[in-house]
Amino acid sequence: MNFVDMLKDAATRNQSMLCVGLDPEPARFPTHWQGNAAHIYDFCAAIVDATADLVCAFKPQIAYFAAHRAEAQLEQLIAHMRRVAPHVPVILDAKRGDIGSTAEQYAKEAFERYEADAVTLSPFMGFDSVAPYLKYPGKGAILLCRTSNPGGDDFQPQHLADLPGQPRLYEHLAQLAQGAWNTNGQLGLVVGATYPQEVAAVRRLAPTVPLLIPGVGAQGGDAEATVKAGYTGPGSVAINSSRAVLYASSGADFAAAARAEALRTRDLLNAAAAA
Numbered sequence: 001m002n003f004v005d006m007l008k009d010a011a012t013r014n015q016s017m018l019c020v021g022l023d024p025e026p027a028r029f030p031t032h033w034q035g036n037a038a039h040i041y042d043f044c045a046a047i048v049d050a051t052a053d054l055v056c057a058f059k060p061q062i063a064y065f066a067a068h069r070a071e072a073q074l075e076q077l078i079a080h081m082r083r084v085a086p087h088v089p090v091i092l093d094a095k096r097g098d099i100g101s102t103a104e105q106y107a108k109e110a111f112e113r114y115e116a117d118a119v120t121l122s123p124f125m126g127f128d129s130v131a132p133y134l135k136y137p138g139k140g141a142i143l144l145c146r147t148s149n150p151g152g153d154d155f156q157p158q159h160l161a162d163l164p165g166q167p168r169l170y171e172h173l174a175q176l177a178q179g180a181w182n183t184n185g186q187l188g189l190v191v192g193a194t195y196p197q198e199v200a201a202v203r204r205l206a207p208t209v210p211l212l213i214p215g216v217g218a219q220g221g222d223a224e225a226t227v228k229a230g231y232t233g234p235g236s237v238a239i240n241s242s243r244a245v246l247y248a249s250s251g252a253d254f255a256a257a258a259r260a261e262a263l264r265t266r267d268l269l270n271a272a273a274a275a
């Protein structure tokens with residue numbers, strides 16, 4: 001099943017638009033594992049087990065593994081996800097972006113080494129930096145468009161004076177992802193929940209492209225406004241929360257607390273869609 005269909009299927013089965021982000025920070029692990037990077041797999045696997053029936057996707061962030069020389073634990077974790085939640089797509093958050101020959105290696109890493117269903121990419125270097133990922137049939141390539149961080153203001157809302165209508169940079173990206181660049185329907189877009197008006201603008205320009213929307217929870221994005229702006233049906237959005245779920249408790253009950261927070265967030269998002 002391709003990434004887009006898998007996202008839709010998981011969203012429907014789990015009645016969820018919540019993506020749980022796996023950003024393991026040993027310093028924030030529960031007391032008995034605190035500071036110990038050897039427990040990255042154990043921590044993340046417990047979160048996966050506790051939330052697998054509540055999510056439409058999981059999003060491991062590669063830096064949190066690589067920084068601790070824990071790539072083998074990431075491979076082990078993805079294998080665990082396949083065992084316990086084979087219907088839930090895995091989005092590898094790597095934000096890669098490089099010339100074509102190097103992008104081929106990054107694509108191999110994401111789709112052959114880690115066997116992810118989709119990967120996040122920075123589109124700054126243009127279409128030839130994205131094309132190698134599209135050679136993998138059915139795999140998703142999710143382009144940064146209007147990011148959730150304050151520095152997203154530096155370039156993304158600037159107008160492109162040379163283009164007809166002088167669209168903003170993020171608007172132009174949304175148009176490309178809906179049209180010219182989306183040669184096989186594999187593209188998605190990242191839009192931050194911290195900018196719901198821009199989520200709405202992107203949705204208008206890219207009506208059928210799945211949106212990965214980080215920024216609810218720890219970054220304080222407006223979950224309800226985001227759903228109203230971006231949701232058009234199961235699989236249309238994957239709204240990510242990482243720290244608010246992972247570190248809901250620093251005690252031995254961390255997995256149960258993560259489940260409770262994931263459930264609360266899933267229900268809040270669903271209520272916004274129903275309102």
Ligand SMILES: O=C(O)c1cc(=O)[nH]c(=O)n1[C@@H]1O[C@H](COP(=O)(O)O)[C@@H](O)[C@H]1O
Pocket residue numbers: 021023061093095120146147148149190191192214215216217218219240241242243244
């Ligand atoms: O591509 C992303 O996932 C991403 C894009 C963006 O604009 N903002 C953003 O926060 N992210 C990622 O989403 C996650 C957000 O984590 P929390 O703020 O803890 O929910 C982190 O893994 C970020 O790297």
